[in-house]
Amino acid sequence: xxxxAVGGRAMWYLTRGxxxxxxxxxxxxxxxxxxELVRWATARWPRMVTSALHRNVSLLAVAFxxxxxxxxxxxxxxxxxxxxxxIPFHSAYRPIWLGLGALAFDLxxxxxxxxxxxxxxxxxVWRIVHWTAYACWPVAVVHGLGTGTDTQRGWxxxxxxxxxxVVVIAVWWRLSATWPSDPARRAVPGMAFGASVLVPLAIMxxxxxxxxxxxxxxxxxxxxxxLGTAVAAAAAPAAxxxxxxxxxxxxxxxxxxxxxxLQGRLAQSGPDxxxxxxxxxxxxxxxxxxxxxxxxxxxPAAPGGGISLATSAASLGPAAQPNxxxxxxxxxxxxxxxxxxxxPAARQLTLNVRLQVDQASGTVSGIVQAGGRGGLRxxxxxxxxxxx
Numbered sequence: 001x002x003x004x005a006v007g008g009r010a011m012w013y014l015t016r017g018x019x020x021x022x023x024x025x026x027x028x029x030x031x032x033x034x035x036e037l038v039r040w041a042t043a044r045w046p047r048m049v050t051s052a053l054h055r056n057v058s059l060l061a062v063a064f065x066x067x068x069x070x071x072x073x074x075x076x077x078x079x080x081x082x083x084x085x086x087i088p089f090h091s092a093y094r095p096i097w098l099g100l101g102a103l104a105f106d107l108x109x110x111x112x113x114x115x116x117x118x119x120x121x122x123x124x125v126w127r128i129v130h131w132t133a134y135a136c137w138p139v140a141v142v143h144g145l146g147t148g149t150d151t152q153r154g155w156x157x158x159x160x161x162x163x164x165x166v167v168v169i170a171v172w173w174r175l176s177a178t179w180p181s182d183p184a185r186r187a188v189p190g191m192a193f194g195a196s197v198l199v200p201l202a203i204m205x206x207x208x209x210x211x212x213x214x215x216x217x218x219x220x221x222x223x224x225x226x227l228g229t230a231v232a233a234a235a236a237p238a239a240x241x242x243x244x245x246x247x248x249x250x251x252x253x254x255x256x257x258x259x260x261x262l263q264g265r266l267a268q269s270g271p272d273x274x275x276x277x278x279x280x281x282x283x284x285x286x287x288x289x290x291x292x293x294x295x296x297x298x299x300p301a302a303p304g305g306g307i308s309l310a311t312s313a314a315s316l317g318p319a320a321q322p323n324x325x326x327x328x329x330x331x332x333x334x335x336x337x338x339x340x341x342x343x344p345a346a347r348q349l350t351l352n353v354r355l356q357v358d359q360a361s362g363t364v365s366g367i368v369q370a371g372g373r374g375g376l377r378x379x380x381x382x383x384x385x386x387x388x
Contacts, residue, residue, distance in 0.1 A: 011071050011074060011334075012075055014067070014071045015068060015071040015072050015075060016149065016150060018064045018065075018067045018068035018071065019068050019144060019148060020144075020150075020156070020159060021064050022061055022065045022068055023140060023144055023159070023160070023163055024159070024163065025057055025060055025061035025064060026061050026108075026137055026140055026163075027137070027163040027166050028057050029054065029057050029058045029061055029133075030133060030134075030137055030167055030170055031166055031170045032050060032053055032054035033054055033130075033133060034170040034171070034173055034174045035050050035054075035170075036050050036051055036054055037174060037177075037178075038173065038174060038177040038178070055115070058111070058112060058115070059112070061108070062108060062112055065108065069085045069105070072085075078222075078223075079092045079093050079223060080093050080098065084098060085101075085105060086102055086105065086106060087102060088100070088102040088103040088106070089102075090102070092223065093222065093223060094146065094147050094220045094221040094222060095221050096146070096220075096221065097142070097143055097146030097147040097220055097221070098143070098147050100139050100140075100143040100146070101140065101143035101144075101147060103139055104136050104137075104139040104140035104143055107133075107135065107136040107139070108136055110132065111129065111130060111133055111136070114126050114129045114130070115130075134171070134192075137167055138199050138203065141160060141163070141164065141203065142206070144160065145203075145207055145211050146210070146211060147220070151207075151211040151212070151216075152211070152212055164200055164203070168196055171196045172193070172196060175189050175192060175193050175196075253289065253290070253291065253318050254289060254291065254316065254324075254325065254343070254349060254370065255289070255370070256349070256370065256371045257370055257371035258288055258289045258369070258370050258371070259287070259288070259289075259368070259369045260285040260286060260287040260288060260290070260291075260368050260369075261285065261286050261287050261365070261366075261367060261368075262283045262284070262285055262286075262293065262355070262364070262366045262367065262368050263283060263284055263286065263363075263364070263365050264281060264283025264284055264293070264363070264364050264365075265281075265282055265283075265362055265363055265364065266279065266280070266281050266357060266362055266363070266364045267279070267280050267362065268280075268307075270301060271300075271301035275300050275301055276298065276299060276300055276307075276310075277298070277299070277300070277301040277307045278296065278307075279296070279297040279298075279307055280294075280295070280296050280297075281293070281294070281295040281296075281297075281355075281364060282294055283295075283364060285368055290318070291316055291317055291318050291319070291322075292315075292316070292317060292318070292319060292322045293314070293315075293316050293368065294314065294315045294322065295312070295313075295314045295329065295337070295339070295353075296312060296313045296314070297309055297311075297312050297329065298310055298311045298312070299311065309329065309332055311328075312328045312329035313326075313327075314326070314327050314328055314329060314339045315327075315341075316341055316349070316351070324344065325341035325342065325343040325349050326341060326342060326343075327339060327340045327341035327342055327349075328340060335354070335355040335356070335357060335366075336353065336354050336355070337351075337352075337355070338350065338351070338352055338353075339351040339352075339353065349370055350371065351368055351370050352368070352370075353366060353367075353368050353369075354366045354367045354369075
C-alpha cells in the first residue's frame with residue numbers, strides 16, 4: 001500500500017483537466033467545421049488540410065471526453081455512474097448540469113458516427129445531424145460551468161469566455177459567407193443569427209446569477225454529504241450522540257453513521273538511515289460531529305515522495321478525550337483511507353477518510369464518513385498515491 005505524503009488528488013485533477021481540454025477541442029472542431037463549410041483555403045492551407053484536421057480534432061475531442069467521463073466515474077468521490085454519462089438527467093449528483101453533459105456527449109457521438117458513415121447515409125441525413133453541432137456546443141458549455149468546481153476561478157472563466165467568443169465569430173462567419181441574396185430565404189439564417197446573439201447572452205446572465213453566486217453547489221444539486229460544513233449542518237440536524245453503555249464512565253459523541261468535515265495538517269519525517277519515513281496527520285472534525293482525528297503511517301520511503309505503508313495507528317475522540325477510539329488503517333488508495341477503530345465497551349467504528357493535500361502549506365482537508373457505503377471500504381488495498 002502506498003500513500004503520497006503531499007500528493008494531490010490525481011484523478012480529480014485529471015477529470016478537471018480533460019474537461020477543460022475537451023471544451024477547447026470542441027470549440028476548435030466547430031471552428032474547423034465552419035472553415036470547411038465556407039470552403040476557405042489558401043495556397044499554403046488547402047481544403048484537404050482543413051478536412052483532415054477537422055476529422056482528427058473531432059476524434060481527439062471524443063478521446064479526451066472518454067477520459068473525462070472515465071475518471072469522473074472511477075474517482076468515486078461524487079456519486080457518478082457509467083449510466084450517468086449516457087442517460088441525461090439520471091445522476092444523483094447535480095442531475096440537471098451533469099445531465100446536460102450526457103446530452104452533449106450523446107450528440108457528439110451521433111456526429112462522429114454519422115461522419116464515419118457519411119457515404120452510406122447520404123449527404124442530406126449527414127447535414128441534418130450535423131446541425132446539432134451548434135446545439136452540442138452551448139449544452140457542453142453550460143454543463144461545464146454548472147458542474148465544474150473551477151467556475152469561480154479567473155482562469156476557468158477566461159477559457160470559457162474565449163471559447164464562447166471564438167464560436168460566436170465562427171457562426172457569424174458561416175452566416176455571412178452563405179447569406180442568401182433572396183430576401184425570401186433569409187428567415188432561417190436570420191433566426192440563426194438571432195440565436196447566436198441571444199444564446200451567449202442567456203449563458204452570461206445565467207452564469208452571473210447562478211454558478212458565480214455563493215451557495216451554487218447546494219442549489220446545483222450536490223448531495224449534502226459532499227457539501228461544506230455550514231451547508232451540511234444546515235441541511236441535516238446533527239444526529240444525537242450514542243448513549244454510553246452502563247458503567248463505561250464515558251459519553252460517546254460519535255454515532256454509528258455520520259459525515260463530517262476535516263481540517264488539519266500533514267507532516268512527514270525521514271527517511272532515516274534505514275530508508276523509513278513517517279507521515280502524521282492531525283485533523284479536527286467539524287459539522288454534525290466534532291472531534292480530533294490522529295493518523296500515523298510508517299514504512300519505507302517510496303520513490304518520488306510518500307511511503308509504502310508498513311504499520312499504522314489512528315485515534316479519534318473529543319478534545320477532552322482524544323484517544324477514545326483507537327485502531328489502525330485497514331484500507332488505503334492514494335489519499336483515501338479506511339480506518340477501523342475500537343472505543344468504549346469494545347464498540348467498533350469504521351471510518352472512510354477522503355483527503356485533499358495542499359503541498360505548499362502542508363495542510364489537509366476532506367471528508368470523514370462513518371458507517372456509509374461511499375468511499376474506500378475497509379480491507380481495500382490500493383496501489384494509489386502519487387508524487388509528492
